[in-house]
Amino acid sequence: MVEKKREENNISLGGMLIRVLVSMLVLAVAAFFTPHFSITGFVPLFMAAVAIGVIDYLIERFTGFDASPFGRGITGFVVSALIIYLTGMLVKGVTVSLFGSILAALAIGIINMIIPGRSTL
Numbered sequence: 097m098v099e100k101k102r103e104e105n106n107i108s109l110g111g112m113l114i115r116v117l118v119s120m121l122v123l124a125v126a127a128f129f130t131p132h133f134s135i136t137g138f139v140p141l142f143m144a145a146v147a148i149g150v151i152d153y154l155i156e157r158f159t160g161f162d163a164s165p166f167g168r169g170i171t172g173f174v175v176s177a178l179i180i181y182l183t184g185m186l187v188k189g190v191t192v193s194l195f196g197s198i199l200a201a202l203a204i205g206i207i208n209m210i211i212p213g214r215s216t217l
Contacts, residue, residue, distance in 0.1 A: 115149065116142070116145050116146060116149065119145035119148065119149060120141050120142060120145045122204055122207045122208065123135060123141060123144055123145055123148070123204070124141055125203075125207055126200050126203040126204045126207060127141075127200070129203055130196060130199045130200045130203045131196065131199065132192065132193040132195050132196025132199065133180070133184075133191070133192045133193075133196035133197065133199065133200040134190075134191045134192075135189060135190050135191075136189045136190075136191075137189055139189065140187055140188065140189025140190050141189075143187045143189070143190075144183050144187045144189075144190045147183045147186055147187050148179055148180070148183050151179050151182060151183065152179060155175065155179070161175065173201055173202075173205065176201040176204065176205070177194075177197045177198045177200070177201040178197070180192060180197040180200045180201055180204075181194060181197035184196075184197065
């Protein structure tokens with residue numbers, strides 16, 4: 097268990113790039129289908145993917161809590177919605193309301209079930 101955790105933290109540059117690209121794809125699809133959540137352009141999409149990744153990493157690093165929408169039930173869902181809302185406040189070009197962040201967390205959770213961003217092994 098400890099070795100698996102260490103291996104997960106040692107992600108290569110290529111692995112990080114793939115993770116960001118998958119996150120960008122998931123965010124683009126979610127923003128397209130979710131009302132009250134929009135991303136205007138490639139650079140804000142990239143910055144939002146990075147911001148969400150960093151915020152998620154910090155939450156997981158300091159609390160040990162998986163902030164994926166379906167990772168920890170309703171609590172994970174709420175934390176995911178708050179991360180999306182915070183990203184909307186931090187990244188210019190990302191517009192999201194509180195209701196939109198809830199819908200986006202739901203959409204991202206559904207999309208992640210189809211296109212997982214992390215290895216589930």
